[in-house]
Amino acid sequence: MRKWGPLIAVCLGTFMLLLDVTVVTVALPDMATALDASLTDLQWVIDIYALVLAALLLGAGAAADVLGPRRMYVVGTVLFAAASLGCGLATGPASLIAMRGAQGLGAAAMFATALSLLGAEYEGRDRSFALGVWGAVSGAAAALGPVVGGVLTQGLDWRWIYLVNLPVSVAAIWLTLRVVRPSKPQTGRRIDWAGTAAFALFTGAATFGVVRAGVAGWASATTAATFGVAAVALAAFIAVERRVAQPLIDLSLFAQPPFLAVIAAGVAYNATAFGVLPYTQIWLQTVQGMSPMQGGLAVLPLPATAFVVSAVAGRLLHGTPHRLVIGIGLLLIGGGTLGQAVLTPGSGWTALVAGLTVAGVGVGLVSPGLGGAALASVPLRNAGMAGGAVNAFRQLGYAFGVAGFGTIVAARMASSLREAEVAAPAEAAHTLAGGGAGALRPSVTDEVVHTAFASGLNFAAAVAGVLGLLAGLAVLRWLRPAARPAAQVGSSSPVALEHHVERP
Structure with a gap:
């Protein structure tokens, strides 16, 4: 236990925080009914967790250096x-969204310190083994999210997707305090509070603007003001990072095309592969009449294929340029997502299998390659910073994807409902996209409901697919390894080893 206890403790926490990214999607229809939640509420239930995790990940890494990784992980x-307890006891959408945000804060502290703890506890072959197990557990969390969510929601109640975290957290905390050695804080290290706050304001305002645009319209004063706040916050973040002695991220990295290509790949990867799936899940359960467990199993071809391909590709493609692995992977994700834009009013879940499987192959290629690509795209001294930035922007890609594609789904549904001469089509579209198909059926025929939802999902999947294809072409064109001094090539420093392993 003393030898492998730290690995178990870190893997327990990582499994929980990554499971909670995807586990919620299967429970959305039940949440909407129990809490009387709207489409906008559901978007925020998903997005606020990823947003807070992304916005605070870099700052949490700096805080871990100040407080010590073990203490930060436990806190x-x-x-x-x-x-998680607050989420399970939530009485309305507002309280659930607030608690999901608090979950994201805790997840940022855990995720930012996981690899540091493993790097400090293990060396040589043990370290390679530990990082490999951590990566496999991360992949398992992504693969099992929809299934675990379906089992808990159908067998118990949607609240248990959160309450189940309590015993796992207790075990992780107990193990960490028992077997992980205390780490000394770094002297002279400071937290970039101003940069963290500005980046958080930018991400929050930008996402709120996209979500709000689906209700108020893109040309509304509210939407314009929100995007204005986001622009000011981004300008403030850039100004702070240029002047602070210990920035969250060295802005000069963004002047390097390879690094920009990796960041773009991370954003497009999470947005394209996962941004439409919450609405697919709502379609499966509220329109197709599937149970939560059946809905989770219906989308399993994507994460299951990704898990298998990721495990196999790690060995077979060793030494293959990141440009090819990630670029081809994104092209497959884009093509597979386009392959999901084939729904008709009479389609069932089987229409999605081929597209989900192809996208899963792409995810299996991209997921393990992004960490190494981030490391290779910058000088070795910036490896840790680059790895943290890619993780943060991947979460932003997911948050922006869920918000943007939700707006697209609702807008396309409204157009379809308007053609069917449904009263108040915009309001009806938001009700339908938010899981309220049953509320519309007394006045709207099943054919109209099926047609509208298929139209919305098809258009969103088409847009996501094109985004994936463009990102794949950009990676193939611009991703090249950064030039390094000969002394740094082949370095086996802890930072380099840590960031070779990324979560799927």
Whole structure:
């Protein structure tokens, strides 16, 4: 237990925080009914977790250096557990969204310190083994999310997708305090509070603007003001990072095309592969009449294929240029997502299998390659910073994808409902996209409901697919390894080893 206890403790926390990214999608229809939640509410239930995780990930890494990784990990796990309890006891959409945000804060503290703890506890072959197990557990969390969510929601209640985190958190905290050695804080290290706050404001305002645009319209004063706040916050973040002694990220990295290509790949990867799936899940359950467990199994071809391909590709493609692995992977994700834009009013879940499987192959290629690509795209001294930035922007890609594609789905549905001469089509579209198909059926025929939802999902999947294809072409064109001094090539420093492993 003393030898592998730290690995178990870190893997327990990582499994929980990554499971909670995807586990919620299967429970959305039940949440909408129980809490009387709208489409906008559901978007925020998903997005606020990924947003807070992304916005605070870099700052949490700096805080871990100040407080010590073990202490930061324990504090993060305690907060995550308390917020999970709050989610399970939520009485309305507002309280659930607030607690999901608190979950994201705890998850940022846990995720930012996981690899540091493993790097400090293990060396040589043990370290390689530990990082490999951590990567496999990360992949398993992504693959099992929809299934675990379906089992808990159908067998118990949607609240248990959060309450189940409590015993796992207790075990992770107990193990960490028992077997992980205390780490000394770094002297002279400071937290970039101003940069963290500005980046959080930018991400929150930008996402709120996209979500709000689906209700108020893109040309509304509210939407314009929100995007204006986001622009000011981004300008403030850039100004702070240029002047602070210890920035969250060195802005000069963004002047390097390879690094920009990796960042773009991370954003497009999470947005394209996963941004439409919450609405697919609502379609499966509220329109197709599937149970939560059946809905989770229906989309399993994507994460299951990704998990298998990721495990196999790690060995077979060793030494293959990141440009090819990630670029081809994104092209497959884009093509597979386009392959999901084939729904008709009479389609069932089987229409999605081929597209989900092809996208899953792409995810299996891209997921393990992004960490190594981030490391190779910058000088070795910036490896840790680059790895953290890619993780943060991947979460932003998911948050922006869910918000943007939700707006697209609702807008396309409204157009279809308007053609069917449904009263108040915009309001009806938001009700339908938010899981309220049953509320429309007394006045709207099943054929109209099926046609509208298929139209919305098809258009969103088409847009996502094109985004994936463009990102794949950009990676093939611009991703090249960064030039390094000969002394740094082949370095086996802890930072380099840590960031070769990325979560799927």
